[in-house]
Amino acid sequence: MDKNLKRMATMQRLQVTGLELFYNNGYYNTSVDDILKxxxxxxxxxxxxxxxxEDFFIQILENLLARKVYSLLIEPIEGHDNPVQLITDCFENALETAVHNELDCGFVxxxxxxxxxxxxxxISKHLNDILQIWEVNLVSTIQKGKFNGHIDRHVDAxxxxxxxxxxxxxxRTLMADNAPSARKYRFMAQLKQFFKSIEVKQPAI
Amino acid sequence: MDKNLKRMATMQRLQVTGLELFYNNGYYNTSVDDILKxxxxxxxxxxxxxxxxEDFFIQILENLLARKVYSLLIEPIEGHDNPVQLITDCFENALETAVHNELDCGFVxxxxxxxxxxxxxxISKHLNDILQIWEVNLVSTIQKGKFNGHIDRHVDAxxxxxxxxxxxxxxRTLMADNAPSARKYRFMAQLKQFFKSIEVKQPAI
DNA sequence: ACTTAAACCGACCGGGCGGTTTGTTCAAGT
DNA sequence: ACTTGAACAAACCGCCCGGTCGGTTTAAGT
Structure with missing residues (x-):
């Protein structure tokens, strides 16, 4: 059993370091030796x-990247509260994470x-699958918002x-290059502006 | 003089083909031999x-890419008409170009x-310069819209x-992967929705 | 103590890359 | 006719990368 544990530990270390280097330098510009060193x-x-x-990278996608996207962008918006608020908070939090990540290289x-x-x-197919899960989740969240009266029924989810x-x-790409914090702030303000335009007008009580 | 002409022609051919391959495969994954072949x-x-x-690529940036961005994204929005309309038309046209480009690989x-x-x-600096010119131009166009009464004065340009x-x-990234035409259409609809929210409310005459 | 197999080492190979160098062609100037 | 130099060809160099392979260490089972 200990064997299995050690195996898992080494594989995990390799994958974590691999993702980090692939993320920073790109896949083709990161050699296996770089990771091993x-x-x-x-x-x-x-x-x-x-x-x-290639097999190594696909395992990284499935074991690390997909879960990261899920926990940061998908899970947080699954709920029955106001979808607009959920997505806003989710984006805010995801961008804040990016701001404080020293080595942020844009949206991985x-x-x-x-x-x-x-x-x-x-590999492209694997990546597209992850994106599609995100998209499906966003669409259903917005649909939910249309049904429970938070989002205008005429919007195209x-x-x-x-x-x-x-x-x-x-x-995320632009934040990686210049003034991430300021750009995050500006971006969120415009995002809220956009959301306001698709919300149902709440009659002031 | 004929010498100079031939020189220019060959350099031009190299740069055009180089941009095409760099665009499709990335810089580091395109060898000089690929272009020469x-x-x-x-x-x-x-x-x-x-x-x-590297020198070759920088010349491509200055001679081809910068001008392309200028003619497609900057020059079209310089004018004294309604900035919202100018930007909308400009994006519509730029995305339509991308749709019909067989080998479109996203925003270059x-x-x-x-x-x-x-x-x-x-090279990063050169690229950032181009982006910044685009940004400055967008900002000034929006400012113009605020002054001439097309855009709400409170918006952050x-x-x-x-x-x-x-x-x-x-x-552009998403269009390169799936259903470019449908995504362009959906995107433009939402963009117009966003613009509506920052325009000044024209009193119905 | 011995076996066994998992875990790991590191030298090596074939191929491709960016870049250099040497040599050839050809057209223009005199 | 001869020179000159631009424009190109082709062989070559040093380096690095992905992947292989024979050998060594480690630890669990008996």
């Missing part, structure tokens, strides 16, 4: 645990999607979801 | 005209910014500009 492990260790660099999913497009269909995803992905 | 030229030809791969600037971040400061840039960059 960071952990003082050898090529033999790596290829004992993983079939290939967005970067990888761009890097693998047209170059590795297998898929359109709003797309707009939210687009703006989030874009601002 | 496309044009049936040799390494000697390349290094006769350019100092290095956004991709390059991500690829070079933290890896090549010189820099915030709106950031929001526009973010959403555009994001949707």
């Amino acid at each position: 960071e952990l003082s492990l050898s090529k033999g260790a790596f290829y004992y645990h993983f079939d290939s660099k 999913l967005s970067n990888f999607v761009n890097e693998f497009r047209g170059k590795n269909e297998k 898929e359109g709003v979801a797309l707009f939210l995803m687009s703006s989030y992905m874009g601002v | 496309e044009l049936s030229l040799s390494k000697g030809a390349f290094y006769y005209h350019f100092d290095s791969k 600037l956004s991709n390059f910014v991500n690829e070079f971040r933290g890896k090549n400061e010189k 820099e915030g709106v500009a950031l929001f526009l840039m973010s959403s555009y960059m994001g949707v």
